[in-house]
Amino acid sequence: MMTNADSRVSEGVGGVPFAMRDPLHVPRERYYDRGFFELEKQKLWPRAWQMACRLEEIPGPGDFVEYEICDQSILIVRQDDLSIKAFHNACRHRGVQLGKGTGRMPKGQIVCPFHGWRWNIDGSSSFVYGKEGFEPECVRPEELRLPEVKVDIWGACVWINMDPEARPLAEALAPAAQLLDAIGFANMRVWWWKEIILRSNWKIAQEAFHEGWHVMRTHPQLTMGMGEDYPVDNVEYTTFENGHARFQGRFDPTAGGVAEGRGADQFIERSTTLWEGQDAMTLKRDIDVFMGMRNRVPPGEDFPTAAIAALFEYWQGAGIPVPPKNEGVRLWGGEVFLFPNFFVLPMYGNALCYRIRPHDDDPECCRFEIFSLTTYPEGHEPGRAHLMGRFEPDDAENLGLIPRQDVRNIERQQRGLHSLGFTELRLATEWESPISNMHIELDRYLAR
Numbered sequence: 001m002m003t004n005a006d007s008r009v010s011e012g013v014g015g016v017p018f019a020m021r022d023p024l025h026v027p028r029e030r031y032y033d034r035g036f037f038e039l040e041k042q043k044l045w046p047r048a049w050q051m052a053c054r055l056e057e058i059p060g061p062g063d064f065v066e067y068e069i070c071d072q073s074i075l076i077v078r079q080d081d082l083s084i085k086a087f088h089n090a091c092r093h094r095g096v097q098l099g100k101g102t103g104r105m106p107k108g109q110i111v112c113p114f115h116g117w118r119w120n121i122d123g124s125s126s127f128v129y130g131k132e133g134f135e136p137e138c139v140r141p142e143e144l145r146l147p148e149v150k151v152d153i154w155g156a157c158v159w160i161n162m163d164p165e166a167r168p169l170a171e172a173l174a175p176a177a178q179l180l181d182a183i184g185f186a187n188m189r190v191w192w193w194k195e196i197i198l199r200s201n202w203k204i205a206q207e208a209f210h211e212g213w214h215v216m217r218t219h220p221q222l223t224m225g226m227g228e229d230y231p232v233d234n235v236e237y238t239t240f241e242n243g244h245a246r247f248q249g250r251f252d253p254t255a256g257g258v259a260e261g262r263g264a265d266q267f268i269e270r271s272t273t274l275w276e277g278q279d280a281m282t283l284k285r286d287i288d289v290f291m292g293m294r295n296r297v298p299p300g301e302d303f304p305t306a307a308i309a310a311l312f313e314y315w316q317g318a319g320i321p322v323p324p325k326n327e328g329v330r331l332w333g334g335e336v337f338l339f340p341n342f343f344v345l346p347m348y349g350n351a352l353c354y355r356i357r358p359h360d361d362d363p364e365c366c367r368f369e370i371f372s373l374t375t376y377p378e379g380h381e382p383g384r385a386h387l388m389g390r391f392e393p394d395d396a397e398n399l400g401l402i403p404r405q406d407v408r409n410i411e412r413q414q415r416g417l418h419s420l421g422f423t424e425l426r427l428a429t430e431w432e433s434p435i436s437n438m439h440i441e442l443d444r445y446l447a448r
C-alpha cells in the first residue's frame with residue numbers, strides 16, 4: 001500500500017547523515033547522533049516557525065517572554081499598541097542577554113544588566129551609558145537597534161522564525177492549522193501548563209503521541225476492559241505537506257458509532273477516567289453536564305449523542321465561544337501535529353497541547369511541556385498564564401496517570417535505541433505515517 005508520504009521520500013536528502021531511505025524505517029542515530037543534532041541546530045531550528053509563547057503570557061505592554069531553542073534565545077515583547085515584536089536576545093555592546101525568563105520590562109525599557117545601555121520596547125536605542133568613550137560609528141542609533149526576528153500570531157500563540165527569508169506563517173502551517181480553526185482553537189486559553197525534563201531526544205518524545213494505537217497497552221484503563229480486542233483501526237491517519245499530520249476517529253462522535261459503547265454508564269465512566277487521568281480534554285465541567293443527562297436519556301438509547309448535544313447547549317447558554325457543530329468534531333480524541341514540534345489533541349471545547357524541544361545542548365534530553373486548554377465564557381478569560389512548574393516524570397502528585405504512562409515509555413525507548421541488537425525503527429504503513437512524514441520533512445530542511 002502506498003502512503004501519500006511515499007512520493008516525497010527520496011528527493012533532496014543528499015548529504016544528510018542517517019537520512020530516511022523509505023517511509024517505513026527510521027535510522028536510530030537520528031535520535032542521538034551528535035552530528036545529526038548539530039545539523040538540526042544549524043538547519044532546522046533557525047529556519048522553522050516555532051510556537052514561542054501563548055498570547056496570554058504577555059497580556060500588557062512591556063510584558064516579555066524569553067524563548068530558548070538550543071543555543072539561541074529570542075525575546076518576545078508586547079508593544080504599547082499590543083502588537084508583538086521579537087528580538088535576538090543579545091546586547092549590542094558586548095552580547096549580554098537582555099532578558100531572562102518572563103516578566104515586564106521596567107518603565108517600558110529593555111535594560112542591559114552589564115553597563116546599563118537601554119532600548120525602548122520597540123527595539124530602538126534609547127540610552128547609551130558612556131557614549132563619549134566610543135567612536136561615533138560604534139554607537140550610531142540605527143546600528144544599536146535590536147535585530148528583529150520574524151513574528152506572527154496563530155491560534156492565540158506567538159510564532160517566531162529566525163530566517164528573514166521565511167515564508168509566511170499561514171503558508172507554513174497549512175493545511176493543518178485550518179483544521180483547528182474550525183473547532184475554535186484560537187478561543188481556548190490555558191487551564192494549566194506544566195513542564196517535564198525528559199531523558200530522550202525531542203523527536204522520540206513527540207512520536208509517543210503521533211498515533212492512537214498505543215492506547216491498548218500503554219493506557220489499558222481507557223479501553224474499558226476490552227484488552228486486545230480494542231480495535232486498532234478505529235482511527236484514520238492523514239499526512240500533509242510541510243510535515244504536518246492528523247489522526248482522528250473514523251466516526252462522528254456526536255452521532256453514534258464509536259467503539260466503546262453507547263450506554264450512559266460506559267460513556268460517563270470513560271469520560272471520568274479521562275478527566276481524572278489528566279485533567280485535560282475532558283474537564284469536570286463536561287462531566288457535570290453529562291451527569292445532568294444521566295436520567296434524561298431512556299436506557300437503550302444512544303447516550304453520547306444526547307450528552308454531547310447537551311454540551312453544545314450548555315456552551316451556548318453560558319456564553320462559551322465553541323463554534324457550532326461542524327466536521328471538526330471528528331478531531332475530538334484525535335490529534336493535529338504541526339511540524340516541527342507542536343501538537344494539539346482537541347476534545348469538546350478543550351485541548352491538550354504539547355511543545356517539545358531540545359534541552360541543555362544534549363541530543364538525548366528534552367523540555368517537554370504540556371498545556372491543558374479550555375474555552376472560557378466570553379469576558380471571563382483568566383489573566384496572565386504561568387508555567388506551574390517543572391516536575392519529575394513520575395511525580396504522581398502533579399502529573400496525571402495518563403501522561404505518566406506515556407512518559408515512562410519515552411525514556412525506556414531512548415535507552416532501547418542504543419541496544420546492540422537494534423538498528424532502526426520499523427513503522428506501520430498508515431498508523432505510523434505521521435512519524436515518517438515528519439522525518440521526511442526534517443530531511444528536507446537538513447538537506448537545504
Ligand code: FES
Binds near residue numbers: 091113114115
Ligand atoms: S554588554 Fe550590554 S551594556 Fe555592556
Ligand SMILES: [Fe+2]
Binds near residue numbers: 208215218219
Ligand atoms: Fe498516550
